Amino acid sequence: xxxxxxxxxxxxxxxxxxxxxxxxxxxxxxxxxxxxxxxxxxxxxxxxxxxxxxxxxxxxxxxxxxxxxxxxxxxxxxxxxxxxxxxxxxxxxxxxxxxxxxxxxxxxxxxxxxxxxxxxxxxxxxxxxxxxxxxxxxxxxxxxxxxxxxxxxxxxxxxxxxxxxxxxxxxxxxxxxxxxxxxxxxxxxxxxxxxxxxxxxxxxxxxxxxxxxxxxxxxxxxxxxxxxxxxxxxxxxxxxxxxxxxxxxxxxxxxxxxxxxxxxxxxxxxxxxxxxxxxxxxxxxxxxxxxxxxxxxxxxxxxxxxxxxxxxxxxxxxxxxxxxxxxxxxxxxxxxxxxxxxxxxxxxxxxxxxxxxxxxxxxxxxxxxxxxxxxxxxxxxxxxxxxxxxxxxxxxxxxxxxxxxx
Numbered sequence: 046x047x048x049x050x051x052x053x054x055x056x057x058x059x060x061x062x063x064x065x066x067x068x069x070x071x072x073x074x075x076x077x078x079x080x081x082x083x084x085x086x087x088x089x090x091x092x093x094x095x096x097x098x099x100x101x102x103x104x105x106x107x108x109x110x111x112x113x114x115x116x117x118x119x120x121x122x123x124x125x126x127x128x129x130x131x132x133x134x135x136x137x138x139x140x141x142x143x144x145x146x147x148x149x150x151x152x153x154x155x156x157x158x159x160x161x162x163x164x165x166x167x168x169x170x171x172x173x174x175x176x177x178x179x180x181x182x183x184x185x186x187x188x189x190x191x192x193x194x195x196x197x198x199x200x201x202x203x204x205x206x207x208x209x210x211x212x213x214x215x216x217x218x219x220x221x222x223x224x225x226x227x228x229x230x231x232x233x234x235x236x237x238x239x240x241x242x243x244x245x246x247x248x249x250x251x252x253x254x255x256x257x258x259x260x261x262x263x264x265x266x267x268x269x270x271x272x273x274x275x276x277x278x279x280x281x282x283x284x285x286x287x288x289x290x291x292x293x294x295x296x297x298x299x300x301x302x303x304x305x306x307x308x309x310x311x312x313x314x315x316x317x318x319x320x321x322x323x324x325x326x327x328x329x330x331x332x333x334x335x336x337x338x339x340x341x342x343x344x345x346x347x348x349x350x351x352x353x354x355x356x357x358x359x360x361x362x363x364x365x366x367x368x369x370x371x372x373x374x375x376x377x378x379x380x381x382x383x384x385x386x387x388x389x390x391x392x393x394x395x396x397x398x399x400x401x402x403x404x405x406x407x408x409x410x411x412x413x414x415x416x417x418x419x420x421x422x423x424x425x426x427x428x429x430x431x432x433x434x435x436x437x438x439x440x441x442x443x444x445x446x447x448x449x450x451x
Contacts, residue, residue: 083242085277086303095276098302099294102279104173115166180293183261191271191284193412194313198252205333211416214316215247219370246303249366251320255329256299263291268412275304275319283308296323345420347443356440360428363421376433381410386433396441399426400449419443
């Protein structure tokens with residue numbers, strides 16, 4: 046029997062207690078951070094396709110179940126015959142293998158039966174594929190443009206024509222993601238608000254559509270290949286730079302439905318959610334009217350000469366909506382995202398350099414922001430040049446941005 050000094054026994058006991066405490070804390074933290082099913086989005090321990098919100102999605106789910114049953118029956122039949130044959134005709138029972146050649150009847154049977162099975166699977170599948178590709182007679186057409194890493198929605202035909210939206214991940218949720226892995230107060234972990242059910246799916250501007258209307262979605266991209274996917278609608282369509290593709294859906298019920306870019310599109314791929322809000326026809330009409338009025342009120346004359354305080358105030362809002370998710374509200378950036386506070390391009394007296402970065406992007410990390418108006422670009426540049434420690438006193442007028450676009 047080996048004798049251990051009391052000090053070693055105490056050390057071992059302390060290590061065991063530490064391990065037990067760590068395991069208990071991990072299990073507690075996982076339970077505390079548990080989220081609920083998100084209606085219209087992912088579910089906890091979801092093993093099946095999401096609940097369908099369109100007839101196409103329901104048809105896809107029916108196909109999925111039918112194919113599963115067919116494959117299951119074939120599997121049971123084939124393996125059943127195989128294992129029966131192995132057991133009933135084993136050598137220990139004196140079984141001898143049959144010797145035959147070119148048994149035409151058997152060959153015909155095992156050709157016809159699989160052919161009929163394939164036809165039985167192909168006919169309903171073809172019907173669904175043809176239906177989901179029929180984008181004609183749409184009530185509303187929306188162009189969805191993929192950017193690194195956000196979506197742009199342009200309502201180009203139907204009620205609400207002319208509405209333009211830029212849909213970006215909610216700034217607070219992005220910060221929440223950045224803070225994960227760092228020390229988090231136990232009470233904050235226990236607080237459900239610290240891990241919402243729509244984690245990394247909340248956006249500032251969802252796509253809004255009316256219920257019961259056929260919505261055609263035209264997809265394209267500004268930089269790299271993206272993919273527009275909303276599982277509850279049964280749609281997934283690639284968005285390719287220089288090309289247009291289209292898909293459609295017709296939501297059968299009101300509610301919020303979620304998806305994500307389904308094509309790996311760079312380091313921020315996980316921060317490119319899709320949020321579609323389906324509302325009644327009456328609510329949609331009110332929303333569209335309000336959006337068009339708001340856009341008209343925001344329409345700026347690019348030749349207007351702004352005062353520095355007014356442009357900085359405008360730029361602060363543009364920065365919070367479009368830039369803070371990556372560069373952070375502090376302007377410090379992080380990782381591959383360069384800081385703006387103290388950045389040479391921001392402090393440079395040659396304002397055209399920062400204008401070029403916003404219009405054209407940089408180093409395949411900073412995306413182009415051509416979709417912003419001349420006033421918005423001028424405002425956010427002026428804001429970065431006069432915020433944090435950047436007290437340059439420089440001002441960029443919208444006319445300078447307009448000239449740089451040409």
